Amino acid sequence: MTKKNILHIFLISLLILLSLSIVNATETNTQTKNMETHTITTQESPIQQSTDDIQSQQINNPKIKKTIETTSNQLTETSKNNHSTKNLKSKNSYIINNTNYDDYFDEDGFVLDNTLSHSTVTLTGEFKNKTFYIDTVPFNITGKNALLHDSTINIQLPSIKISNITFNNTNKNSAIVIEKENTIIENCNITYNTTNDVKAIYITGNNSTIINNNIHVGGPSDEIDWYSDPDLARTLSIAITSNNNKVLYNNITTYSTISKIPYGAIESITIQGAIHGDKAENNTVEYNNIITTGHDYVYGINLGQNINNNKINYNNITSHGLAFADSIQIFSAASNIQITYNNISSISQNISDGIAISKDNMVGETRNNTILFNRIEVDGNYSTAMDIGNIKDSQINHNKISITGQNINGIIIINGKNNTIHKNNIKLNSLKNEDVGILLKESTDNQITTNIILTNTTHTITLLGSNNNTIVNNTLISKRKAGDISINTTNTINTLDNNNHFKTRILLNNITTYRDMKVNLTCQVLDETNKTVHGGKVVLKINGKTLKDDNGNIIYLRVENGVAQLSNYTIPENWRKSEYTLTAVYGGYQHYLSNTNNSTITLLKENVTLTYTSQTTFKSNETIKLSVNVTHDNKTVNTGHVIFKINKKTLKDPSGNIIYATVENGIATITYTLPPMSSKIYNLTVVYGDSIYERCELNSKITIVN
Structure with a gap:
């Protein structure tokens, strides 16, 4: 062997030895790091502390009582290319604070290795300008006195739970971004005060649950981002562009910090699909307190494109906007929407709507929608409790509406067909005589039944270009008219029947007196608007026996100016009971219905x-x-x-x-x-x-x- 060959063999051997040394050193460092005291405990329970069988909570509505079931949120074994295999159990929990953050995440917020895989991460203390990406390995995040300043949690894996975190942001666009399915956000406090665009919780993944959070967002009143799809507002507390999500039991407040353009907009919750493609359907918004206030256009809940089959129930929704306030807006055509048992208040110095659906006559079908048992109060110069276009085969029933303003209407239906408007109570207080409780435009085959409409205007219902509608069994009272003649049916053919009967009530005072004393038996007869009734007769009974004159004839008392009275009736001296029942029976008159009421005559004992x-x-x-x-x-x-x-x-x-x-x-x-x-x-x-x-x-x- 030559010296040259020997030298080559020596050099090769030396390189092999050096390589082995490096490998051993790396393994030793890795083992040392994994043995650091950041590992707190070993658990056999599932990693995900799911919110199965979440018990009901109540807001200011007596009907709100319901058990919510959420998907069990166990983490699954995942990889970057495959996010759905078997369920796994947690092995470790980690406590991370601002000091040891860099041991687990790089400067951009991505996890350094697999250390956190299938674990529960507990954040403690304050974090500033941090990002937490859950993208390559799954882990849950919870907080223990954790406060995140200008920080974001970005969820790019399924079945993750975030809980008990407090965010205080001014510069980040979002506190929580959800890109995958089956996420739970629970018991978090999110606060924003910024002049930049904000979507506090941004959901693009399906089947997420946002529950029991406090969300307080202040952002700019600005132009809608019309160049994106979906076109979202620039200030949003919750943005949903996906399906089957639940927003439950949250307190949500959204307000404008600055007006960047005239007539900019803010929204508390938006649910929007893309104009061409993705849908945002089967989402549920229930049991929330939602308050939205701003300088310009203000929306409590906004539904945009491709938003069929969504539910908005049991919420308290308050919207105050100087230029415009709308508590629930469904911008496009929509079907199978459910809006029930909400308390809605919309107030504006200009335009205000309680509920608006396809108001601008968007193309498409608006069908099979349900609007039931809502309490709606609207105040504004140009205001409507419900403004709905192109609606068909839908129910608008049992709603209580009170509306005040200058140019106002209770319910407007444009191009509607085969809808039921039933048992609504509508009270209108307007400065303009043309305003009405229900306005139908170019609408046919609708049923308007058993509603109570009280207005201080000329008409209760107006039909413009609307035919073949049925208006029956309603109580209709306007400023100077009542019943059928309060309906404006000019140049239309519709069915009107039995709208002339108004409920009455009888006021009858209790009487305390002595035997053998003279008393006046007086009753007051009012209609359901508390106006005095003119006409009709009253019969009085005592303990079921009708009062008669000395000749044995029934005594009939005429109702004049709302009063019927039997004067100087002598209480019989031989009445031995201490109490007697006085009954007043009003027999009805013209469009006034009969009624009955009772009071008590109490007889005092006298001295002998x-x-x-x-x-x-x-x-x-x-x-x-x-x-x-x-x-x-x-x-x-x-x-x-x-x-x-x-x-x-x-x-x-x-x-x-x-x-x-x-x-x-x-x-x-x-x-x-x-x-x-x-x-x-x-x-x-x-x-x-x-x-x-x-x-x-x-x-x-x-x-x-x-």
């Missing part, structure tokens, strides 16, 4: 006067008579009983029974045989009792001689 009239000296063993006169207001009393006592002992007959003297014509007398008695003066006590007079006692003296 006892006067002893017998002699005062008697002999022992003598049969004597003892008498008293019983009077009331110098009138004889003809009811009650009297007993006598001598020295506090009640007088009895030979059989030992108490001797009662019945009062007749104002006199009560007994006959009694005195036993052998000592000669002296005795106390005589006379006691009167009755159900209609007060108990009375008289003390006197008698003398016994032998």
Whole structure:
């Protein structure tokens, strides 16, 4: 072997030895790092502390009581290319603070290695300008007194839970971004105060649950981002562009910090699919308190494109906007939308809507929607409780609407067909006579039934270019008209029937008096708007017996200026009960319905006067008579009983029974045989009792001689 070959072999051997040394050193460092004290405990339970069987909570609505079930949120074994294999159990929990953050995440927020895989990460203390990407290995994040300033959690793997974190952001666009399915965000506090675009929680993945969070977002009132798809507002508390998500039991407040353009917009919640492609369907927004306030255009909940089959139920929604306020807007055509049991308040100095659906007559079908049992209050110069276009086969029932303003309407239906508008209570207080409770434009085959519409305007319902609609069994009262004549049907053909009957109520006061006294039996008859009823008759009954005159004829009382009265009715002296039921029966008149009400006549006990009239000296063993006169207001009393006592002992007959003297014509007398008695003066006590007079006692003296 030449020297040259020997040198080559030596160099190769040296390189191999160096390589082995490096490998050993790397393994040693890795093992050392994995043994650091950041590993707290080993668990056998599933990593995901799921919110299965979350118990119900209530907001200010008595109907809100419901158990919410959320998907069990166990982490799955994942890789970057495959995110759905078997469920795994947690092995480790880690506590991460601002000091050791760099041990697990790089400067951009990506995990350094697989250390955190299938673990629970507990954040403690304050973090500033940090990002947490969950993208290559799955782990849950919870907080223990954790406060994240200008930080973001970005979820790019399925089945992740984020809980108990507080965010305070000004510069980050989002606090939480959800890009994959089955995420739970629970018990987090998110606060924004910024002049930059913000989507506090941005959901593009499906089947996520946002529950029991406090979200307080202040951002710019700015132009909608019309160049994106979907076109989102630039200030949003929650943005959903996906399907089957739930937003439950959250407190959400959104407000504008600055107006960047005239008539900019902010929204608390938006649900939007893409104009061409992706949908945002089957989402649920329930049991939330949502408050939105701003300088310009303000929306509580906005639904954009491709948003069928969404539910908005049991929420308190308040929207205040200087230029425009809309508590629930469904911008495009939509079907199978459910809006029920919400408390809605929309207030603006200009334009205000409670619920608007396809208001701008967007292309497409708006069908099979349900709007039930909502309480809607709207105040604004140009305002509508419901403004709906192109709606078909839908129900608008049992809603209570109160609306105030200058150019206002209760419910507007444009190009509607085959809808049911049933049992709504609509009250309109307008400065313009043309405003109405229900306005149909170019609409056919709709059923308007059993509604109560009260307006201070000329008409209750107006039909413009609308035919073949049925309007029956409604209570319709306008400023000067009622019933069918309050409906404006100019140049249309529709069915109107039985809209002329108005409910009445009777006010009947309780009476407290004495027997043999004269009283006025008075009742007041009002309609359901508390206006006095003119016309009709009232019959009075006492304990079910109709009052009649001296000739045996029923007494009919005419209702004049809302009052019916029987004057100077004498309470019979022989009424023995302490209470009697007075019933007033109004028989109805023209468009006023009959009604009945009861009150109570309470009779007080009066006092009597006892006067002893017998002699005062008697002999022992003598049969004597003892008498008293019983009077009331110098009138004889003809009811009650009297007993006598001598020295506090009640007088009895030979059989030992108490001797009662019945009062007749104002006199009560007994006959009694005195036993052998000592000669002296005795106390005589006379006691009167009755159900209609007060108990009375008289003390006197008698003398016994032998």
